[in-house]
Amino acid sequence: MLATVFGLNPEKKRDIPKEGELFKIIQLFGKTFEIRYGFYEERDRHTPYAEPIAIYPDFEKEPLHTDDGTPFVTEMQAPCSCFNGKMDMNSVCGDCSYYRRGDELLGTCACPKNKKDVGRATEPIPSSCLKT
Numbered sequence: 841m842l843a844t845v846f847g848l849n850p851e852k853k854r855d856i857p858k859e860g861e862l863f864k865i866i867q868l869f870g871k872t873f874e875i876r877y878g879f880y881e882e883r884d885r886h887t888p889y890a891e892p893i894a895i896y897p898d899f900e901k902e903p904l905h906t907d908d909g910t911p912f913v914t915e916m917q918a919p920c921s922c923f924n925g926k927m928d929m930n931s932v933c934g935d936c937s938y939y940r941r942g943d944e945l946l947g948t949c950a951c952p953k954n955k956k957d958v959g960r961a962t963e964p965i966p967s968s969c970l971k972t
């Protein structure tokens with residue numbers, strides 16, 4: 841009764857995405873990312889109630905930069921040594937002040953030290969990045 845009042849339909853099943861199905865095409869700084877559903881790890885597939893999730897590129901394994909040398913990062917990427925913010929064991933790039941959100945969980949890293957030298961002058965490296 842209440843479900844009907846609030847317009848909910850308990851009979852209706854939620855659509856579970858299929859592996860390989862397109863989640864979204866993201867265009868960011870001249871690059872196109874085709875994000876599809878899947879599993880990051882083979883063992884995830886065998887976990888009870890496992891559902892395919894949107895799989896983002898692994899920029900730690902395969903770095904990718906914008907034309908001006910700015911690295912792409914994902915919000916959930918493990919932080920690098922330049923992390924700027926309050927670090928704890930769960931910190932990710934998305935918690936870092938250098939993270940620039942793009943679309944969904946894709947973004948870029950604004951840390952001058954991480955910028956790839958593409959033959960242009962870059963900003964001075966902040967002291968927080970000059971760790972030894």
Ligand code: SF4
Binds near residue numbers: 919934
């Ligand atoms: S400096 Fe860039 S790569 Fe490093 S933690 Fe921050 S956002 Fe991530």
